[in-house]
Amino acid sequence: MNTPLSTTASRPFAIVTGASSGIGLELARCAAQRGYDLLIAADEAQVHERAQELRAHGTEVHAVEADLATTEGVEKLFAAAEGRAVDALLANAGHGLGKGFLDQDFGAARHVLDTNITGTLLLLQKVGRQMRERRSGRILITGSIAGYMPGTYQAVYNGSKAFLDSFAYALREELKDSGVSVTCLMPGPTDTKFFERADLLDTKVGTMKKDEAAMVARQGFEAMLAGKPGVVTGLKNKLQVAAATVTPGTALARQHAKQAAPGTAQVHQANKAKALAGAVGGIALLSAWWLLRGPASRRGHVTV
Structure with missing residues (x-):
């Protein structure tokens, strides 16, 4: 059972959304390790178990199970802070949806928008106003390198x-003289439940190797503490973003389709199998050639 949050605690206080797993949970761990008391939220009952785990760091942790796609869910979370000053808001709640737009259920598509955008903005406005009034606070918004690319089959x-990538930088500029910093965390594909929940496990991007959530969260948390405007995690993702800024949108959309179209997982696995077979065949031919040369022709060979 949760105990009421203290309004006079000496430790800093952070709110983390989407904290039942993945990047959100790792962000909450980063905050707990830094001595923050926590209010964590997710739309899963599992969030209460996560709160218990986080208390092992010696901080006060309160959990709220709420659908942050709804006004009621955001109001429930905000009320749970019980008026305590928020030192850091880590707005991470969000989810995806695979397949072509015309094949998606509109209710499911709208829930993505309401979670990723509408609910996030409502919470940001409520907490951000309090931070601005106190002239102190840090905000971390989880965007994505996906924001730089037309998302064919993830439109x-x-x-x-x-929207979030753009909004984060705009809000930062609006608050530049307020004492409140805004940082945008922009990861690439990360090893979380995202791809399973978004029905993307039959895609190339859903089955390829991904970044560790702990690494992504750590870089985002450190960037927030440093007051940086944004961070793209991982060298590969940085290169991808750099390329995206000079590549025509039509080409980016075509490239994204190769990653996210249904069935591309099978194509990806088949190509990997062909590449492996080719490599094995090449090694076999090289070995045969080496053996056929005979001992005399190998005389003088030095192994380093």
Whole structure:
């Protein structure tokens, strides 16, 4: 059972959304390790178990199970802070949706927008106003490198992240003289439940190797503490973003389709199998050639 949050605690206080797993949970761990008391939220009952785990760091942790796609869910979370000053807001809640837009259920597509954008903005406005009044606070918004690319077969999700990436930098500029900093965390594909929940496990991007959530969260948390405007995690993702800024949108959309179209997982696995077979065949031919040369022809060979 949760105990009431202290309004006079000496430790800093952070709110983390989407904290039942993945990047959100790792962000909460980063905050707990830094001595923050926590209010964590997710739309899963599992969030209460996570709160218990986080208390092992010696901080006060309160959990709220709420759907932050709804006004009621955001109000429930905000009320749970019980008026305590928020030192850091880590707005991470969000989810994706695979397949072509015309094949998606509109209710599911709208829930992506309401979670990623509408609910996030409502919470940001409520907490941000208090921070501005106190002239102190840090905000971390989880965007994505997906915001730099037309998301063929993930059009709604990528569009929502493009909004957040842009919004984070705009809000930062609005608050530049307020004592409140805004940082945008922009990861690439990360090893979380995202791809399973978004029905993307039959895609190339859903089955390829991904970044560790702990690494992504750590870089985002450190960037927030340093007051940086944004961070793209991982060298590969940085290169991808750099390329995206000079590549025509039509080409980016075509490239994204190769990653996210249904069935591309099978194509990806088949190509990997062909590449492996080719490598094995090449090694076999090289070995045969080496053996056929005979001992005399190998005389003088030095192994380093």
